[in-house]
Amino acid sequence: SAVISQKPSRDICQRGTSLTIQCQVDSQVTMMFWYRQQPGQSLTLIATANQGSEATYESGFVIDKFPISRPNLTFSTLTVSNMSPEDSSIYLCSVDRSTDTQYFGPGTRLTVL
Amino acid sequence: DQQVKQNSPSLSVQEGRISILNCDYTNSMFDYFLWYKKYPAEGPTFLISISSIKDKNEDGRFTVFLNKSAKHLSLHIVPSQPGDSAVYFCAASVGAQKLVFGQGTRLTINP
Numbered sequence: 200s201a202v203i204s205q206k207p208s209r210d211i212c213q214r215g216t217s218l219t220i221q222c223q224v225d226s227q228v229t230m231m232f233w234y235r236q237q238p239g240q241s242l243t244l245i246a247t248a249n250q251g252s253e254a255t256y257e258s259g260f261v262i263d264k265f266p267i268s269r270p271n272l273t274f275s276t277l278t279v280s281n282m283s284p285e286d287s288s289i290y291l292c293s294v295d296r297s298t299d300t301q302y303f304g305p306g307t308r309l310t311v312l
Numbered sequence: 313d314q315q316v317k318q319n320s321p322s323l324s325v326q327e328g329r330i331s332i333l334n335c336d337y338t339n340s341m342f343d344y345f346l347w348y349k350k351y352p353a354e355g356p357t358f359l360i361s362i363s364s365i366k367d368k369n370e371d372g373r374f375t376v377f378l379n380k381s382a383k384h385l386s387l388h389i390v391p392s393q394p395g396d397s398a399v400y401f402c403a404a405s406v407g408a409q410k411l412v413f414g415q416g417t418r419l420t421i422n423p
Contacts, residue, residue, distance in 0.1 A: 200358070230409065241401065241413040242356070257410070291355050293411075300346065301411060303355035 201225060201296050203304035211310045212282055219278045220307045222292035227272035232301065233265070236289040245290075248275045282311045315339045316404050318414035326422050331389040333417050335402035338383065342404040346411065347376060347387045349398045356401060360387070392421045 202225035212218050222231065233245040246254040246267055254267040268276045279286050287310050293303045317336045325331045333347075343364040348356035362369040362376045362385070369376050375388045389396055399418050403411040 203355075232409075232411075234411075241415045242403075242411075243413070244410055247410065293355075295409065300358055300361055302358055303348075305355045306353075308353070 201228070201294050201302040203292065203294060203302060205290075205292060205304040205307050207307055208305065209308040209310075211312060214283050214311055216282055217278055217280045218282065218309060219276050220290050220292075220309075222275045222277070222304055224273045224294050228294040228296065229272070230295050231269060231275045232293045232295075233267065233275070233277045234291045234293065234303075236291065236306075238287065242291065245277070279309065282309075284311045287311045314415075315342075316402060316412050316414040318400075318402060318417050320417050321415070322418040322420070324420045324422060325392050327394060328391045331387075331392045331396065331419055331421070333387045333389075333400050333402070333419065335385050335387075335414050336383060337385075337404050339404070339406075339412075340383070341406050342412075343407065344405045345376070345378060345385050346403045346405075347374075348401045348403065349396075350401060350416070351398050359400075389419075394421050394423060397421045 204223045206221045231248045234242045236242045244257050245260045246256045248254045248267050248269040250269045266278045289306045291306045293301045346361040347359040350356045360371050360374045360376050378385045399416045401416045402414045405411045
């Protein structure tokens, strides 16, 4: 498995501001993923982050709104920019450790007022 | 377009009995299927997976069955324990990367 930590665990933010979420893994991984779980909804992939290259965004998600950094093989950040109440969600990072498994961090619960 | 569906939002099972959670998918390109368990305020915990070349995978109390012709998979938990009460998500992917999740089924194990 993998030990994955996220910071912050939760935050309450004002609309129009930005929040950067950090994801740290206990060992090097090739791919890191960012997901969002809106209230009462399932998990939706935002983007895939590879070290040394631009993140790949899924349909409906854009870099200006969700910029991602991947400076090394154990760390990534996701920024939620110019937040609105609709951005209130749980944001999760995950990593792949084998060919058929992804492991998730504990999530960051974001509330936008 | 919901590619992965869990049609039962909730399921209640008596302790010691079998829990069966179901999942349907539409994309025939999916080749990996996973089940996750999620407690409130925690991230999803990986339970078990199966590749499309198999029709069954077993790990302790958990067994996943895959019926490719019906595009259906199920998770069996035997025997069910109170600690199994959680929300269960099935997920599918092409090449085990971009996971597509179902809506989840809330399982409650009654003593």
